[in-house]
Amino acid sequence: MANYPLRWMAVWNRNALAWRKSIKTALLGGLAEPLFNLFALGYGLGSFIGEVGGISYIAFLTAGIISLSSMNAATFEGLYLAYTRMAVLKTWDGMMAAPLGVGDIVMGELLWMATKSVLSASLILLVASGFGLTANWQVLWVLPIAALSGFCFGGMALVMTSYAQSYDFFVYYITLGVTPMILLGGVFFPPNALPDIIRQGSSCLPLFHVVELIRPLVSGRFAWPMLSHLSVPLAFAVVSTWFAIWRFKRRLLR
Amino acid sequence: MSKPYPHIVKAEKLTKFYGKLCVVDGISFQINQGEFCGILGPNGAGKTTTLKMLVGNTPSSGGKLNVLGFSIPQQAREMRGRIGVVPQSDNLDPDFTVVENLRVYGRYFGMKRADIEKRIAELLVFVALEEKANAYINQLSGGMKRRLSIARALINRPELLILDEPTTGLDPQIRQNIWQLMRQLQKEGLTIILTTHYMDEAERLCGRIVLMDHGRILADRTPEELVRERIEPHVLEVFGTGVSAWKKANPLPGPIRCEQVGETCFYYGADLSELVKTLDGWPGLRYDYRPANLEDVFLKMTGRELRDG
Numbered sequence: 290m291a292n293y294p295l296r297w298m299a300v301w302n303r304n305a306l307a308w309r310k311s312i313k314t315a316l317l318g319g320l321a322e323p324l325f326n327l328f329a330l331g332y333g334l335g336s337f338i339g340e341v342g343g344i345s346y347i348a349f350l351t352a353g354i355i356s357l358s359s360m361n362a363a364t365f366e367g368l369y370l371a372y373t374r375m376a377v378l379k380t381w382d383g384m385m386a387a388p389l390g391v392g393d394i395v396m397g398e399l400l401w402m403a404t405k406s407v408l409s410a411s412l413i414l415l416v417a418s419g420f421g422l423t424a425n426w427q428v429l430w431v432l433p434i435a436a437l438s439g440f441c442f443g444g445m446a447l448v449m450t451s452y453a454q455s456y457d458f459f460v461y462y463i464t465l466g467v468t469p470m471i472l473l474g475g476v477f478f479p480p481n482a483l484p485d486i487i488r489q490g491s492s493c494l495p496l497f498h499v500v501e502l503i504r505p506l507v508s509g510r511f512a513w514p515m516l517s518h519l520s521v522p523l524a525f526a527v528v529s530t531w532f533a534i535w536r537f538k539r540r541l542l543r
Numbered sequence: 544m545s546k547p548y549p550h551i552v553k554a555e556k557l558t559k560f561y562g563k564l565c566v567v568d569g570i571s572f573q574i575n576q577g578e579f580c581g582i583l584g585p586n587g588a589g590k591t592t593t594l595k596m597l598v599g600n601t602p603s604s605g606g607k608l609n610v611l612g613f614s615i616p617q618q619a620r621e622m623r624g625r626i627g628v629v630p631q632s633d634n635l636d637p638d639f640t641v642v643e644n645l646r647v648y649g650r651y652f653g654m655k656r657a658d659i660e661k662r663i664a665e666l667l668v669f670v671a672l673e674e675k676a677n678a679y680i681n682q683l684s685g686g687m688k689r690r691l692s693i694a695r696a697l698i699n700r701p702e703l704l705i706l707d708e709p710t711t712g713l714d715p716q717i718r719q720n721i722w723q724l725m726r727q728l729q730k731e732g733l734t735i736i737l738t739t740h741y742m743d744e745a746e747r748l749c750g751r752i753v754l755m756d757h758g759r760i761l762a763d764r765t766p767e768e769l770v771r772e773r774i775e776p777h778v779l780e781v782f783g784t785g786v787s788a789w790k791k792a793n794p795l796p797g798p799i800r801c802e803q804v805g806e807t808c809f810y811y812g813a814d815l816s817e818l819v820k821t822l823d824g825w826p827g828l829r830y831d832y833r834p835a836n837l838e839d840v841f842l843k844m845t846g847r848e849l850r851d852g
Contacts, residue, residue: 295653299650299651300651306643378634379634383636387648388652541600542602
């Protein structure tokens, strides 16, 4: 098979089929939980907070929750599920006995992670739009940003997985990487509420920029200069993908 | 079928180091169309590493390797499209049914949907899993899983089938069943390479044995030749309490080789009937007098010490 997108899609296809098999639990975890957060915090906290930057708190939070879910979907897939396929079920060994290489597997997995991020973002968008929390059709541009977020956080998760010897290892990444990104990245409150030094630190990390892109699209206030926020998640996506492929080659082809 | 390549596998001075440890030490061999070749050896002999190099999943540290006319590892992916691999432990997908496992695997080879479905129908008959077509993997017995792994490896109509310890951990009935499948595949002209710890398996199936130890090839012969050339024709095993007393009382009558392992004595020679007669007066001892087999050759050539890991 000379055609590499076909090889990536063969891996994607396997994961998509496995996902369809457990669609009920997958949707419950991927959709219900972010919606609980959105409505409980949005209306609950929102009643104290009122407006943030000219929009209701729940509309502000909608963008944060969409960004967060697009990250979580890819992160969970890239850590726990990818590790399971690599080390527990040995699904990757089976692929490597067929005409698929390590690069094909990583790319197929990443495509699937991006798909999950888009799925999760679009379902939340759908519900949020039903409640009038999105401004206009601009909001559809959230979906390609969610895909980028999937590649970025999926790639980062795969780098972690390439070092993991057990599931326990992921606690380090979640506690020291993911959680601070969520709390300081502008998901729940505007980052300018934070001290300068923390805000600058946070702006080196991709979630901050994903939120900065998604928020104006949800509230219908997008302006072209905001596109500069693409650069950080894009750089993380490219570098982590390249690094994950290099790491997995070292780990698996020995 | 046209054959643009003279050998199915051609390895020249193939070498593999892990750090400073030499796992495969400059081995050369060829495997020809239609052969059923067994790679034998104790744990750590280099069998699995050799297979890994063969499918291109680990680069060699030196030497040349060619499989189906492809240079390995440079053209490994193209080559893997034309072989089948049955792994040591099943890595079937527990999320999927029998048919789905085959269908997803066919996609890895870039096969067309209609072709995959046609092939699945043939394979389910071949491995007698038609009635389990829609069963999930955890509903299958150990033997059924193994048969499904073999079917999966055949999805792309391979020209070479590689099996890594295909019957380890299976009960005797299932082993016979798996052997039957492999014999049938060979009859249809498939070239087969397998590794095994079971000498009876190798003796019954393989037309050719590559015996490895410490990363080298110790012998490369048919099983009959190995038994004829590499060991005395007969073996007498004597075991039970009092072996040492009996041994002292009966000096060896001629050119007989003896090895004692704990309470068991192994005697190797052309004719041991004199020795067997001396056992009459020793009711506490049990014995087995038999022609030598591949296991005797294996133990003679690789030694009796335990290999762990």
